[in-house]
Amino acid sequence: MRFTLNGKDTDVSAHPMTRLLDVLREECGLTGTKEGCGEGECGACTVLIDGDPVCSCLIPVAQAEGAEVLTIEGLGNDHPLQHLFMNEVGAQCGICTPGMIMTAITLGPEPTLDDVKTALAGNLCRCTGYSAIYRAIMKWRQMPDPGTQVSAAR
Amino acid sequence: MRAIVEGLDLRRAKSLDDALHILRDDPRTPMAGNTDLYVALNFGTLVPRRFLDIRALSELREISLNGDVLVIGALTTYTSLIRSDVVGSRLPMLVEAARQVGGAQIQNRGTLGGNVANASPAGDSLPVLAAADATIVLRSAAAERRVPITQFYTGYRTTVMRPDELVVAIEVPPVEGRQWFRKVGTRAAQAISKIVVAAVRTSAPRIAFGSVAPTVVRVPETERALADGAGIDEAAQILSREIKPIDDIRSTAEYRLRVAANLLRRFWEETS
Ligand SMILES: Cc1cc2nc3c(=O)[nH]c(=O)nc-3n(C[C@H](O)[C@H](O)[C@H](O)COP(=O)(O)OP(=O)(O)OC[C@H]3O[C@@H](n4cnc5c(N)ncnc54)[C@H](O)[C@@H]3O)c2cc1C
Numbered sequence: 001m002r003f004t005l006n007g008k009d010t011d012v013s014a015h016p017m018t019r020l021l022d023v024l025r026e027e028c029g030l031t032g033t034k035e036g037c038g039e040g041e042c043g044a045c046t047v048l049i050d051g052d053p054v055c056s057c058l059i060p061v062a063q064a065e066g067a068e069v070l071t072i073e074g075l076g077n078d079h080p081l082q083h084l085f086m087n088e089v090g091a092q093c094g095i096c097t098p099g100m101i102m103t104a105i106t107l108g109p110e111p112t113l114d115d116v117k118t119a120l121a122g123n124l125c126r127c128t129g130y131s132a133i134y135r136a137i138m139k140w141r142q143m144p145d146p147g148t149q150v151s152a153a154r
Numbered sequence: 155m156r157a158i159v160e161g162l163d164l165r166r167a168k169s170l171d172d173a174l175h176i177l178r179d180d181p182r183t184p185m186a187g188n189t190d191l192y193v194a195l196n197f198g199t200l201v202p203r204r205f206l207d208i209r210a211l212s213e214l215r216e217i218s219l220n221g222d223v224l225v226i227g228a229l230t231t232y233t234s235l236i237r238s239d240v241v242g243s244r245l246p247m248l249v250e251a252a253r254q255v256g257g258a259q260i261q262n263r264g265t266l267g268g269n270v271a272n273a274s275p276a277g278d279s280l281p282v283l284a285a286a287d288a289t290i291v292l293r294s295a296a297a298e299r300r301v302p303i304t305q306f307y308t309g310y311r312t313t314v315m316r317p318d319e320l321v322v323a324i325e326v327p328p329v330e331g332r333q334w335f336r337k338v339g340t341r342a343a344q345a346i347s348k349i350v351v352a353a354v355r356t357s358a359p360r361i362a363f364g365s366v367a368p369t370v371v372r373v374p375e376t377e378r379a380l381a382d383g384a385g386i387d388e389a390a391q392i393l394s395r396e397i398k399p400i401d402d403i404r405s406t407a408e409y410r411l412r413v414a415a416n417l418l419r420r421f422w423e424e425t426s
């Protein structure tokens with residue numbers, strides 16, 4: 001099965017019903033995507049498929065065939081939102097962070113705090129109490145050059 | 155925790171015709187957005203072993219008008235419902251329900267046909283479809299048939315759908331009057347409904363509840379009382395005799411009865 005992973009053409013041999021999450025972590029060696037609940041509730045496993053945030057724990061790799069998959073690794077290690085999560089202490093244990101960031105980069109232009117909360121309703125954090133996360137995202141969207149943004153509202 | 159997929163078999167349909175022939179000759183469980191199926195897989199409670207991926211069938215993704223009737227393809231996701239102008243203007247209560255399903259990740263994959271076929275009494279779209287007098291369109295390789303949603307469910311998680319059939323679309327006739335949707339759960343997003351209601355305010359009100367019975371239900375006696383001019387107190391009493399909710403892990407029967415009556419009052423006040 002072939003798909004584009006973080007911009008690179010990728011061919012995997014896993015069983016077609018293997019969760020995309022397992023393929024990314026085990027066959028592709030990209031362990032940035034985390035497993036929290038394994039039931040679609042926590043969003044730790046969020047990746048983008050063709051620009052839309054999805055739970056990779058609920059997706060058979062067969063349904064990624066031919067698609068563009070973007071994981072946290074695809075942002076490089078120097079994305080402004082990553083720095084803001086660190087500076088604002090939007091990450092403590094860090095399990096939720098990659099999923100939070102992948103969902104956040106799909107926010108439309110000039111989001112209000114309410115837009116951010118609605119967009120992140122499918123991403124749970126047990127450590128931070130959320131306000132540092134919201135602060136990091138709001139500051140990021142006010143930056144003159146925010147780096148990668150994926151517009152989901154196509 | 156790695157989900158076990160060895161021994162599972164997946165075929166992918168190339169077209170709707172192909173899918174229906176596969177279901178006739180080689181019965182399999184259809185797989186759409188997987189937001190129900192893969193939760194079961196991850197839990198180790200998934201019973202079927204053979205699957206048919208229908209998610210790529212673009213024939214089942216269209217939203218259109220056929221004369222007066224709104225036709226929503228079975229594979230329409232919650233996100234597409236939210237973004238659809240025609241659904242927003244004709245059936246705003248369905249958009250409201252879609253917004254309250256899961257988070258963005260679930261809205262992007264979960265489908266209306268999956269919610270209907272999954273037949274959970276807590277499915278949030280079902281009261282909307284019941285209050286709107288929607289029809290489920292089923293198709294097999296041999297024939298197509300239309301079943302009103304109130305006749306689609308035969309009991310707890312059972313339907314009239316045969317193994318060789320797919321839900322292909324949901325048809326919704328024009329809805330006159332104000333539409334109202336409310337879901338009471340433990341959190342706004344992500345919560346499985348404790349109780350959900352959809353209703354239409356006309357001279358003959360239409361009211362449907364989810365999570366108060368093994369299937370979605372309309373409440374004809376309560377509806378008739380309101381149509382005949384009964385006061386809301388009387389209607390609420392009729393409602394508490396008409397529905398028989400159960401205790402389960404999410405809440406008690408008594409709590410559900412009280413909430414259902416409160417929701418009825420709220421509907422009546424807010425649409426007056
Ligand atoms: C975190 C989370 C939150 C959720 N929140 C809600 C919520 O708030 N409200 C709610 O109602 N639901 C909720 N759900 C449940 C689920 O998202 C919905 O029921 C969804 O609509 C299912 O659609 P699907 O395409 O993902 O179905 P799938 O998982 O692909 O399939 C579900 C069932 O339907 C059958 N099926 C699917 N499509 C067809 C078809 N066209 N014809 C015949 N059979 C078909 C499948 O064989 C399977 O038995 C939630 C799920 C998760 C994981």
Ligand code: FES
Pocket residue numbers: 034035036037038039040041042043044045046055056057058
């Ligand atoms: S691990 Fe996928 S949503 Fe929690």
Ligand code: FES
Pocket residue numbers: 090091092093094095096097124125126127128
């Ligand atoms: S930082 Fe620990 S779950 Fe969010």
